[in-house]
Amino acid sequence: MRRLLNTIYVTTPDAYLALKGENVLIIKDDETIGRVPLHNLEAICTFGHQGASPALMAACVEQNIAIVFLTSNGRFRARVIGPSNGNVVLRKTQYRISDDEQKSAHIARHFLVGKLYNAKWTLERMTRDHALRIDVEKFKRVSAHLTESMKQLMTIDDLEVLRGVEGNAASAYFSLLDDMILQQKQDFFFKGRNRRPPLDNVNALLSFAYSLLSTEVGAALEGVGLDAYVGFLHRDRPGRMSLALDMMEELRSVYADRFVLSLINLKQVQASDFLKKESGAVLMTDDARKKILQLWKDKKEEKITHPFLKEKISWGLVPHAQALLLARFIRGDIDAYPPFLWK
Amino acid sequence: MTDYDASEFLLLSGIQHFEFCERQWALIHIEQEWEENVLTIEGSHLHEKADDPFIREKRKDVLYVRGLPVHSSKLGLTGICDVVEFHKDPNGVPLQNEEGSYLPVPVEYKRGRPKKDQSDISQLVAQAICLEDMLYCKVPRGELFYHETRRRVEVEITEDLKNNVRKIAQRMHEYYARRHTPRVKTGEHCQSCSLRHICLPELLTKESVARYMKRMLAE
Ligand code: SF4
Numbered sequence: 001m002r003r004l005l006n007t008i009y010v011t012t013p014d015a016y017l018a019l020k021g022e023n024v025l026i027i028k029d030d031e032t033i034g035r036v037p038l039h040n041l042e043a044i045c046t047f048g049h050q051g052a053s054p055a056l057m058a059a060c061v062e063q064n065i066a067i068v069f070l071t072s073n074g075r076f077r078a079r080v081i082g083p084s085n086g087n088v089v090l091r092k093t094q095y096r097i098s099d100d101e102q103k104s105a106h107i108a109r110h111f112l113v114g115k116l117y118n119a120k121w122t123l124e125r126m127t128r129d130h131a132l133r134i135d136v137e138k139f140k141r142v143s144a145h146l147t148e149s150m151k152q153l154m155t156i157d158d159l160e161v162l163r164g165v166e167g168n169a170a171s172a173y174f175s176l177l178d179d180m181i182l183q184q185k186q187d188f189f190f191k192g193r194n195r196r197p198p199l200d201n202v203n204a205l206l207s208f209a210y211s212l213l214s215t216e217v218g219a220a221l222e223g224v225g226l227d228a229y230v231g232f233l234h235r236d237r238p239g240r241m242s243l244a245l246d247m248m249e250e251l252r253s254v255y256a257d258r259f260v261l262s263l264i265n266l267k268q269v270q271a272s273d274f275l276k277k278e279s280g281a282v283l284m285t286d287d288a289r290k291k292i293l294q295l296w297k298d299k300k301e302e303k304i305t306h307p308f309l310k311e312k313i314s315w316g317l318v319p320h321a322q323a324l325l326l327a328r329f330i331r332g333d334i335d336a337y338p339p340f341l342w343k
Numbered sequence: 344m345t346d347y348d349a350s351e352f353l354l355l356s357g358i359q360h361f362e363f364c365e366r367q368w369a370l371i372h373i374e375q376e377w378e379e380n381v382l383t384i385e386g387s388h389l390h391e392k393a394d395d396p397f398i399r400e401k402r403k404d405v406l407y408v409r410g411l412p413v414h415s416s417k418l419g420l421t422g423i424c425d426v427v428e429f430h431k432d433p434n435g436v437p438l439q440n441e442e443g444s445y446l447p448v449p450v451e452y453k454r455g456r457p458k459k460d461q462s463d464i465s466q467l468v469a470q471a472i473c474l475e476d477m478l479y480c481k482v483p484r485g486e487l488f489y490h491e492t493r494r495r496v497e498v499e500i501t502e503d504l505k506n507n508v509r510k511i512a513q514r515m516h517e518y519y520a521r522r523h524t525p526r527v528k529t530g531e532h533c534q535s536c537s538l539r540h541i542c543l544p545e546l547l548t549k550e551s552v553a554r555y556m557k558r559m560l561a562e
Contacts, residue, residue: 087374089522113556150560224541225374308555309545328546331374331524336552341559 007216008036009293011286013048013072019056041065043219047289048072052080066219070211072289079218087225093330094243098230102157107246107329107337108233109153112166114250114339116153119173120146121343122253126180133182142172159233173253177202180261187271188264197281201274204282205263208289209256210248212296213319217251218244220319224327247322254342255315259299268295308338347419353515355413355422355469361511362462363532368515369524370538404431406441413473418512424470426450436480447474449485456491461507463487464498468508471500 008024010017015034016027024044026034038059043066046052052067060067061082069077097103120143127139149169156162178190181202190202198204218228218241231242233249263269273288284292300316313321322340329337353372361368400407406429414421428448429438435446449470453463464487471482487496498504518525529544536542550558 089374110552110556113560117559154556154560307559308549308552309543311545324541324543325546328543329552333524333526333546334549334552336556338552338555 006041007043007045007297008041010034010044010046010050011048011290011293013050013286015046015048015050017044017046017050017052017056017067019053019059022059024056038063038065043068043215045070045215064223066222068215068219070215072283072286081222090225090327090330091227091230094226094230097330098232098236101159104232105157105159105162107326108159109156109162110337110339111233111246111249112162113150113153114341115166115252116146116150116169116173117339118250118252118254118342119170120150122180122258123173123176130182134179138179139176142176145169145172162233177257181264183265183267184270197277197279197283199280200282201269201271202260202264204274204284205260205269205292206256208284208292209260209296210252212293213251213256214241214244214248216316217247217319217323220323221247221326223320224323226323226327226330247319247326250322250339251318254340255318259296263292263295268292304342307341307343346416347516349414349416349421351516352414352419352421353512353519355418355420355473356466357515358420358466358469358508358511359462361515362460362465364527364536365514365518365525366527366542367536367538369518370542372515373519373522373524405429406438406445413470413477415469415473415476417476418469418472418509419516420469420473420512422470422473424449424474425452427474434481436478446480447478447482449474449482450488451485452488452490454490456489457487457494457496464504465508465511467498468500468504469512472505472508 010026012026012028012033014028018025018027020035022038024034024036024038024041025032026036041063044052044060045068047070049072057067057080059065061080067080069079071077097107123139123143123146126134127136127143146169149165152165153162156165174190174193181188181190188202189200191200193206194200194203195207198207221228221243226243228241228244230236231244231246233246234240234242236242269288269292273285273291275283275285277283300314302315303312304315304318305312306318306321308325309321318340325334326337328334357368357372360371399409408427408429409425411424411427412421413424426449428450429435429441429445430448431443432446433444435444437443438445449467451463451467451470457463467485467487471485474480474482482500484500485498487498488494489496517523526547529547533539533542533544536544
């Protein structure tokens with residue numbers, strides 16, 4: 001497996017990125033405020049409205065480094081792609097599967113089983129680690145529901161039906177998210193999902209974490225030669241990274257939700273990290289974003305054992321490992337797509 | 344056997360990948376999974392040679408030609424010979440702008456040392472077949488030159504070797520036509536394979552996903 005390379009996040013909202021020799025320069029008000037060698041870089045993510053020079057884009061494209069432009073809230077805007085993108089054979093097979101409802105459903109249900117499995121074990125972890133703080137019985141009930149839904153999913157060949165079963169199970173899981181917030185309850189609560197814009201602190205955090213995750217999953221998919229825009233569960237829609245969304249399903253709870261919960265429960269974020277706009281939209285402060293990105297980076301370095309590969313890898317490589325496994329399945333090397341099942 | 348059309352030609356240099364590991368060849372030549380695109384490498388290789396002032400050099404009875412593009416429609420392969428020596432020989436064939444008759448001897452330069460497998464020899468034999476097809480003559484021998492050991496190894500181009508190369512070329516075309524990346528027996532050679540991070544040879548021997556799902560969901 002590949003090494004985990006570095007991603008640099010540029011959070012200064014009005015910095016410009018340029019190329020100098022083999023370095024990225026971060027320039028603000030005509031002054032160079034940072035310099036990072038391209039060597040060993042995997043991606044450059046920039047927040048805000050900055051630009052990047054065409055020379056830098058060209059160098060990155062050549063060296064397989066993704067440049068991703070995000071809004072200051074972390075919403076995806078654009079990614080730079082080079083003139084050729086690799087494996088045509090693989091992509092054509094991917095498109096063929098995507099056009100075939102039943103084949104798509106077989107992959108989709110593995111994404112969803114992964115999603116419910118990881119949601120279930122997120123709940124089970126809570127009952128184990130914090131039995132005195134939560135309503136264990138309620139958690140066990142939802143956990144059992146998730147187990148049932150997984151069994152059901154495995155027998156379904158129809159995308160619509162899959163979505164229905166998943167939808168119910170997911171809302172049961174989300175009904176417990178607020179119960180998993182064990183600290184700072186007056187400032188952090190969850191009454192349901194809202195986005196564009198997020199209307200409370202927890203939703204702002206979730207949106208941010210999901211967008212970081214989707215960017216990474218998208219890059220991983222493209223990195224192994226798949227088309228991140230052509231999905232199996234999520235159907236094509238202009239500008240939507242459907243396959244990245246598909247693959248994200250199994251990682252949401254275990255990667256993003258757990259990350260957000262630990263930020264709150266370990267008091268790594270506070271109410272003062274958020275601003276409420278007149279419109280009701282909740283924004284994060286620049287400092288908060290910086291702090292969270294650092295913690296996200298730290299999380300990516302933590303090691304786990306991949307349940308299918310049985311190899312020790314860092315969390316940050318999980319999207320890459322799953323993308324590789326999906327490519328392997330599409331190529332016909334393995335009998336199905338093995339979701340990342342965490343426990 | 345029908346001849347291949349030029350648009351179907353595969354890279355002759357792929358033979359060494361194919362003999363090292365058929366899967367590796369497919370990953371590089373069918374799926375183009377290569378940090379540096381093979382075609383680019385071939386291109387720059389050609390370029391270097393074109394810049395070489397000794398591209399055609401004559402010493403006594405030997406004419407040295409470097410960077411000679413060759414192909415064979417029968418094999419459906421195309422490539423570049425590092426050096427072809429044309430030795431004046433009564434059994435040879437006449438060449439454009441030269442007097443007398445010549446016998447070609449392909450010489451392939453290798454950076455490393457002689458390998459355990461046949462691949463260098465096969466590549467040389469493929470070049471010999473190309474030369475035979477292009478010049479209508481017999482190419483009885485070729486040479487491998489190993490840079491690291493500074494050794495020249497003479498290779499007799501036998502019918503057996505040629506048949507082996509024909510079989511390899513045919514298999515390459517079969518895989519290519521089906522755009523098929525074969526699963527293979529993994530082994531020690533995987534340790535030195537530059538594509539192992541995308542091939543994931545361990546995966547080829549893993550439990551099935553069906554079993555994995557069953558096992559995990561049962562727990
Ligand atoms: S890792 Fe092993 S099986 Fe895979 S391409 Fe390389 S040599 Fe072949």
